[in-house]
Amino acid sequence: MSKQVTVAVKRQDTQTSGSRWETFSIPYEPGLNVTTILQRIAANPVTVEGESSTPVAFDACCLEEVCGACTMRVNGRVRQACTALVDNLLAEQPDRITLEPMTKFPVVRDLHVDRSAMFESLKRVHAWITADGYFDRGAAPRMSQDAQEDAYPLTTCMTCGCCVESCPQFNDGSSFIGPAAISQAVLFNEHPVGKFDANARMEVLAGDGGIADCGNAQNCLKVCPKNIPLTQSLAKAGRAATKYVISRFLQK
Amino acid sequence: MANEKDRVVVIGGGLAGLAAAMRLAEAEIEVDLISMVPVKRSHSVCAQGGINSVNPATRELGDSEWLHLDDTVYGGDFLQHQPPVKEMCDWGPRIIDLMDRLGVSFNRTPEGFRDQRRFGGTMYKRTAFAGATTGQQLIYALDEQCRRWESEGLIRKFEYWEFLGPILDDNGICRGAVAQDMFSMEVRSFPAKALILAHGGCGLIFGRSTMSMICTGGAAGRAYKAGVKYANGEFFQVHPTAIPGTDKLRLMSESARGEGGRVWVPRKPQDERDPRSIPESERYYFLEERYPKYGNLVPRDIATREIFDICVNDKLSIDPERLCVYLDLTHLPSETHRKLEGILEIYEKFQATDPRVTPMKIFPGVHYSMGGLWCDFEKDEKTGGLALGSPRNHQSNVEGLFVIGEADYQYHGGNRLGANSLLSCIFTGMIVAPSVQNYMSSTNGGATDPPSTLFEREAARHQADCDALIARDGNENPYTLHQELGDSMTRNVTVVRDNAAIKETLVKIDEIEKRYANAALTDKGSWTNQNLSFTRALGDMILLARVIAEGALKRDECRGAHYKPAFQIKPPDAEDPAEMRRQAAEWCEAFAKQIKRWLKTTIAENTPDGPSFSYEAVDTSLIPPRPRTYGLKGAEIIDEVWKQRMAGEQAGAPTEPVASV
Ligand SMILES: Cc1cc2nc3c(=O)[nH]c(=O)nc-3n(C[C@H](O)[C@H](O)[C@H](O)COP(=O)(O)OP(=O)(O)OC[C@H]3O[C@@H](n4cnc5c(N)ncnc54)[C@H](O)[C@@H]3O)c2cc1C
Ligand code: SF4
Ligand code: SF4
Ligand code: FES
Numbered sequence: 028m029s030k031q032v033t034v035a036v037k038r039q040d041t042q043t044s045g046s047r048w049e050t051f052s053i054p055y056e057p058g059l060n061v062t063t064i065l066q067r068i069a070a071n072p073v074t075v076e077g078e079s080s081t082p083v084a085f086d087a088c089c090l091e092e093v094c095g096a097c098t099m100r101v102n103g104r105v106r107q108a109c110t111a112l113v114d115n116l117l118a119e120q121p122d123r124i125t126l127e128p129m130t131k132f133p134v135v136r137d138l139h140v141d142r143s144a145m146f147e148s149l150k151r152v153h154a155w156i157t158a159d160g161y162f163d164r165g166a167a168p169r170m171s172q173d174a175q176e177d178a179y180p181l182t183t184c185m186t187c188g189c190c191v192e193s194c195p196q197f198n199d200g201s202s203f204i205g206p207a208a209i210s211q212a213v214l215f216n217e218h219p220v221g222k223f224d225a226n227a228r229m230e231v232l233a234g235d236g237g238i239a240d241c242g243n244a245q246n247c248l249k250v251c252p253k254n255i256p257l258t259q260s261l262a263k264a265g266r267a268a269t270k271y272v273i274s275r276f277l278q279k
Numbered sequence: 280m281a282n283e284k285d286r287v288v289v290i291g292g293g294l295a296g297l298a299a300a301m302r303l304a305e306a307e308i309e310v311d312l313i314s315m316v317p318v319k320r321s322h323s324v325c326a327q328g329g330i331n332s333v334n335p336a337t338r339e340l341g342d343s344e345w346l347h348l349d350d351t352v353y354g355g356d357f358l359q360h361q362p363p364v365k366e367m368c369d370w371g372p373r374i375i376d377l378m379d380r381l382g383v384s385f386n387r388t389p390e391g392f393r394d395q396r397r398f399g400g401t402m403y404k405r406t407a408f409a410g411a412t413t414g415q416q417l418i419y420a421l422d423e424q425c426r427r428w429e430s431e432g433l434i435r436k437f438e439y440w441e442f443l444g445p446i447l448d449d450n451g452i453c454r455g456a457v458a459q460d461m462f463s464m465e466v467r468s469f470p471a472k473a474l475i476l477a478h479g480g481c482g483l484i485f486g487r488s489t490m491s492m493i494c495t496g497g498a499a500g501r502a503y504k505a506g507v508k509y510a511n512g513e514f515f516q517v518h519p520t521a522i523p524g525t526d527k528l529r530l531m532s533e534s535a536r537g538e539g540g541r542v543w544v545p546r547k548p549q550d551e552r553d554p555r556s557i558p559e560s561e562r563y564y565f566l567e568e569r570y571p572k573y574g575n576l577v578p579r580d581i582a583t584r585e586i587f588d589i590c591v592n593d594k595l596s597i598d599p600e601r602l603c604v605y606l607d608l609t610h611l612p613s614e615t616h617r618k619l620e621g622i623l624e625i626y627e628k629f630q631a632t633d634p635r636v637t638p639m640k641i642f643p644g645v646h647y648s649m650g651g652l653w654c655d656f657e658k659d660e661k662t663g664g665l666a667l668g669s670p671r672n673h674q675s676n677v678e679g680l681f682v683i684g685e686a687d688y689q690y691h692g693g694n695r696l697g698a699n700s701l702l703s704c705i706f707t708g709m710i711v712a713p714s715v716q717n718y719m720s721s722t723n724g725g726a727t728d729p730p731s732t733l734f735e736r737e738a739a740r741h742q743a744d745c746d747a748l749i750a751r752d753g754n755e756n757p758y759t760l761h762q763e764l765g766d767s768m769t770r771n772v773t774v775v776r777d778n779a780a781i782k783e784t785l786v787k788i789d790e791i792e793k794r795y796a797n798a799a800l801t802d803k804g805s806w807t808n809q810n811l812s813f814t815r816a817l818g819d820m821i822l823l824a825r826v827i828a829e830g831a832l833k834r835d836e837c838r839g840a841h842y843k844p845a846f847q848i849k850p851p852d853a854e855d856p857a858e859m860r861r862q863a864a865e866w867c868e869a870f871a872k873q874i875k876r877w878l879k880t881t882i883a884e885n886t887p888d889g890p891s892f893s894y895e896a897v898d899t900s901l902i903p904p905r906p907r908t909y910g911l912k913g914a915e916i917i918d919e920v921w922k923q924r925m926a927g928e929q930a931g932a933p934t935e936p937v938a939s940v
Contacts, residue, residue: 056525058525058630058631060524060629062526063526066758069801069810070758079801081801082801082809084809088321089322089491090527091325091529094316095320096316096317096320110628110629112631115631135462135807136806136807149423149426150426150430154423155382155423155424155426155427156423156424157427161301161709163376164380166376166380166393167380169387169390170384170387170391171387175384175385179384182384182409185324186319215382221382
């Protein structure tokens with residue numbers, strides 16, 4: 028028989044039900060990735076025990092690590108399923124591949140989680156430019172190549188949630204907005220026009236759930252698939268928050 | 280708060296849908312934005328290359344909006360209506376300025392201006408870019424604006440909701456949409472004064488493509504079924520170099536060949552040796568041999584055709600199962616490898632092999648749908664562009680239903696120029712807003728409210744369809760059917776088209792359609808049932824596959840991406856100058872006839888017996904069609920003869936071209 032890949036999937040039927048493991052066996056192909064495995068299971072959802080099951084629910088879209096949808100825990104490590112290649116995974120852990128949903132977000136079903144908290148955080152930090160309107164009024168202010176090169180990595184954040192998943196401070200009990208949103212606040216505060224709203228963002232960064240909640244564990248930096256310099260953003264946010272609090276105090 | 284029924288529903292939050300929503304919100308019109316994925320994750324994020332517009336640097340070299348228009352219609356083989364294209368090119372510089380103001384981190388020149396690069400189909404560096412992720416940066420800027428309007432209450436987002444169909448009242452006027460919550464599976468009506476469809480492309484009809492998983496054409500199929508016309512379906516762009524994955528074809532930039540990459544296959548079919556150990560003499564550098572002058576840098580469409588030909592007709596694919604050829608960069612010096620770092624990393628990430636030491640495996644990939652849902656426009660006779668704000672702009676044949684972005688068929692004609700699509704998506708979103716606004720305030724814009732029973736009835740109808748699909752019994756597997764459909768479409772209805780082969784695919788579509796009636800779900804539950812969503816979309820893909828294949832069968836000519844060699848005008852081959860001139864005149868005569876017969880938009884309408892086809896004249900009022908003679912023998916002479924012919928026509932009989940030369 029041709030080579031098979033054993034895949035254990037942590038399944039959960041609804042938001043409130045308990046979880047269970049199911050194991051599937053998929054014919055090996057060169058170049059196979061985890062999203063394809065999930066599609067193969069969908070086409071033939073039969074477990075290794077020969078039981079009929081259902082397709083595994085998961086979130087995915089671009090299949091090239093740019094939309095951020097397919098984040099899950101693969102072999103216990105949070106990452107994108109579309110760039111998780113079976114060859115590499117088997118090298119890490121030869122007997123089986125394990126797939127689990129992220130733990131910091133409510134599970135919708137199986138591997139599909141609800142990350143709306145991250146989008147809400149982006150709202151809280153006003154992660155946008157307050158444009159007067161969408162009519163023609165020429166270009167934005169000029170920007171140096173250095174400034175563009177500093178900003179660019181931060182703009183590639185795809186709200187995937189890896190950083191949040193790894194962050195010990197982000198959990199049920201806390202209101203921490205998380206590293207991704209803080210990094211976006213820094214991005215906009217450094218933009219030549221975005222900085223006009225800096226105070227509104229600083230209110231959030233300096234307030235409850237803001238930068239003070241970061242314990243500087245730096246886990247986030249290690250897991251970000253886009254290599255966004257998160258700790259640099261966090262340090263900047265920390266300094267700016269201190270300054271903001273002092274100046275607010277002095278103005279009282 | 281305004282009346283619930285005065286809202287606008289937008290389906291899709293890619294560049295087009297977000298641009299429309301943001302401009303409507305600016306005009307204080309409330310929007311329900313419905314999308315299958317969080318809008319920030321829409322397919323637009325995949326675009327890497329950039330976005331075109333005339334800019335100060337190209338102007339300095341003589342460029343103008345008019346030349347951008349000319350490149351676009353020439354590249355599209357004159358199949359697109361020119362007034363909308365003119366308007367788009369005129370707006371280009373303003374749109375880039377706006378995106379710059381909204382915070383897109385475009386690459387910069389040393390002086391701090393936006394930098395531009397050159398793309399295919401033009402002599403000018405018109406393409407602005409933000410690193411290697413321009414589409415992502417553009418959509419994020421629009422996503423941020425929409426989040427701002429969302430927090431101000433003007434936009435309500437319905438993410439993970441799937442559009443099931445438009446709601447038409449008894450007079451055929453669109454009154455909203457029905458959609459389904461992809462988690463709870465609740466089906467409900469969204470009443471609206473106007474509906475804007477911005478659901479993107481439909482590459483998944485071909486199985487695998489460079490598009491995202493949700494680009495199924497499900498939404499397009501549902502609109503078509505409800506009576507919206509489908510235009511130019513047979514025009515699909517295939518990119519020459521994609522990385523053929525089991526799940527997706529990922530784009531490999533043209534710069535790999537630009538920097539010296541060589542395309543080859545082993546002369547021995549399916550030679551199993553390590554490519555590095557195959558000696559030079561046993562390698563077939565087919566582009567270099569067949570096109571000594573251009574070598575590996577032949578134009579995109581030719582590269583696509585030749586790679587396809589070598590695998591399908593000559594059966595020289597490296598891998599018998601998965602068609603592909605080598606794109607070899609291993610001979611290049613390490614400085615070149617460094618220059619190509621970004622794209623080499625993509626290859627490495629997905630193929631887990633290092634393209635610096637092992638030749639890459641690539642194959643053409645279905646990439647962009649030029650065709651789409653039909654929509655109207657109104658020309659401004661003074662400017663030659665669009666009458667801005669006219670309710671006709673982007674309105675389909677169904678009153679109150681508008682179409683924008685890759686979902687529509689305007690702007691790109693027979694073939695799209697690289698980096699023109701991001702522009703058309705944002706542009707159409709921007710200009711549809713005032714048209715919708717004027718439609719809403721005009722008296723015929725649904726002045727009387729429809730009865731609420733209409734909304735209940737439509738939701739119930741779609742709910743019944745879902746229930747029927749879930750209850751269906753049978754032994755067909757929807758995923759297998761999709762694969763079979765994609766394989767047949769890719770084999771016979773992409774790069775090189777032949778009527779007998781297309782007919783084969785039509786027979787296959789008949790078969791798949793029958794089997795589809797027995798495709799049963801493995802998941803019969805009513806919570807986050809992705810099996811249901813996919814199987815339903817498969818039905819729409821089968822419907823549109825027929826529109827594409829039949830359109831291709833009927834169109835007996837070569838135009839843009841539609842290449843049917845049996846109907847190619849025979850190129851001149853004479854050595855003798857007088858004979859050459861005679862042949863060129865003959866060629867021009869045939870070309871004039873071809874224009875008369877085929878320079879038409881294909882229109883398909885859904886009937887119970889399949890699509891019914893008609894053809895509509897194309898507005899070429901700004902730039903008269905001319906031959907694309909690239910690579911033809913005697914190209915200069917053809918051009919000259921054609922110019923004389925045109926001049927003669929203008930002086931003499933302006934109506935019908937005279938039959939003799
Ligand atoms: C790999 C790649 C690279 C590209 N590079 C470039 C480039 O460099 N320059 C360029 O100009 N163009 C490029 N293009 C083309 C360009 O990216 C697309 O044409 C463009 O992004 C389409 O945008 P859109 O807004 O029309 O649709 P999309 O971005 O596809 O968005 C569609 C939206 O509709 C929603 N939707 C779809 N169906 C439904 C449904 N049934 N119910 C509810 N919602 C639905 C989706 O959720 C999504 O929000 C590229 C394309 C590809 C594939
Ligand atoms: S550095 Fe801060 S944000 Fe990052 S993981 Fe640690 S606590 Fe979380
Ligand atoms: S910062 Fe990195 S890890 Fe966090 S959401 Fe953005 S891309 Fe993902
Ligand atoms: S599917 Fe988009 S990141 Fe994996």
